[in-house]
Amino acid sequence: MHPAAQVAAALIPSIGVGALFWFAMRSIIQADRKERQALARLDAQTQESDRSQE
DSSP states (O other), X not given: OOHHHHHHHHHHXXXXXXXXXXXXXXXXXXXXXXXXXXXHHHHHHHHHHHHHHO
């Protein structure tokens, strides 16, 4: 086997796992960001509702 092919065969699985990890972490971080934005909107609506009732 050619040395370059050996290097590629050794690196491709690690790169693939790294890419999967990156996509998983990216989606988790985006979901967390969206959840925080939704909670902030809900808190703002609740505070506005409380002010209007006073």
